[in-house]
Amino acid sequence: MRALIVFGSRYGSSAEIAEEIGKIMGNEGVEVDLVDLRKNKIENIHHYDLVIVGSGIKMAKWTKEPLKFLKKNKSALKDKKVALFVSCGAPLGGKEKIDEAWELYLKKIASENLSGEPVSMGLFGGVFDPDANHGLMYKMAMKMAKKGYEKQGVDTSKRYDYRNWGEIREWASKLAEIAKE
Ligand SMILES: Cc1cc2nc3c(=O)[nH]c(=O)nc-3n(C[C@H](O)[C@H](O)[C@H](O)COP(=O)(O)O)c2cc1C
Structure with missing residues (x-):
């Protein structure tokens, strides 16, 4: 089982989340590659079973690089398990903000950029x-x-x-299981 985690992070919060997800999955026997898309590119994603794509949010927007990655690899991702996550301020804003963030930062991104449904999505906090x-x-x-x-x-x-590390680790464990299915 091989998993790829790609992310775009402006202030480092989602970078640390991506690293933790990679660490947990690695401990659970998944071979993980982690790519910071603001620093590196990835050309070939064919040998991955699961691809996790994440971003921090600024002014309601993802970083450009993971969105470009989704667009460029849309057809290759069709046959793969794909998961999305974001790190944003919404978890501090109560249920209404969280619901809004799920729609705008995750469901909308999935429906606009993926051919199928993601296997899982994670909405996490950040740092003030x-x-x-x-x-x-x-x-x-x-x-x-x-x-x-x-x-x-x-x-x-x-x-x-205000990142909930327990929740992040639990999500990563669930993804490790999904990668092995
Ligand atoms: C300039 C700025 C704008 C932000 N805009 C939003 C926003 O529109 N919605 C939101 O939920 N969080 C917003 N946040 C909170 C960030 O999404 C949060 O800090 C996140 O952890 C940033 O991820 P990163 O460090 O990986 O870039 C904003 C933070 C900053 C500093």
Whole structure:
């Protein structure tokens, strides 16, 4: 069983999620290749049984590279198991935001870019970092997000990691089983 994990990450959150998924699957006997599409390309995906594609979300958008990957490999992916995941702010926003994120960041991406249904999709949190300096856009988004985070009881003076690692690991284990089927 071989699995490929490809991802696009702007601030590192989905990169760490992808690494953890790879580690869990590797421990469960799946041979995993991990490719950061913002740094490397992958030409041939024929020898993989399962392909996992993930991205961080900014202003409701995936990173470009994994979307390009999905488009370019649409016909090759037709005969494979495909899973999608995102890392986004929605898990802190309550049920309505989470439902909206499932529609916009996962189901819509799947229906627009895949020929069939994905075997699984994962919606995960990210990191709030008041000290990160990623430019003006980041600062503005953080300022806007701050109120929402505070409503959820988050102390926004500190770095806050709202990725649920238990949930991520559980998802990875489930994918390891799917890869072996
Ligand atoms: C500038 C900026 C814009 C963001 N826009 C959204 C958004 O529109 N929707 C959302 O759910 N999360 C949003 N987030 C939260 C990110 O999706 C979250 O931090 C994610 O973990 C980023 O993944 P990455 O580190 O892999 O890029 C935004 C974060 C930043 C910094």
